[in-house]
Amino acid sequence: MKQVMVYTDGACSGNPGPGGWGAILRYKDMEREMSGGEAKTTNNRMELLGVISALEALKEPCIVELWSDSRYVIDGLQKGWAVSWRRRGWIKSDKKPALNPDLWERLLELTERHEMHYHWVKGHADNPYNNRCDRLAVAAREKFA
Secondary structure: OEEEEEEEEEEEOOOOEEEEEEEEEEEOOEEEEEEEEEEEEOHHHHHHHHHHHHHHOOOOOEEEEEEEOOHHHHHHHHOOHHHHHHHOOOEOOOOOEOOOHHHHHHHHHHHOOOEEEEEEOOOOOOOHHHHHHHHHHHHHHHOOO
């Protein structure tokens, strides 16, 4: 399987408010940047949509090294929280409804196609790809502001 590096980030002005996401896919010496946004959304929805959009762009099952500064996304996947929420009908362990079940469902279906490896990176720090994703997300958000 091909090994692809995926970097994603989300941005939102207000919560809810205008938001954007950015993603970079890297395979060997090829690189693809993607972004999008919505007029009224949340930061977590944008974080999820960044990953979903990047994984949807992959044409075949891959080994995916996912880099994100979102604990919500990384922990939700790596620690199995989202799988547990889905198993319980999108109810968290504290009996409250899980947020964004529509996006989590899409994301879980996509991750099942690939061999996923998760990496949390500190936001606005020294990872140039995360910083570029942040700039893509902010630029996408500004189109809706």
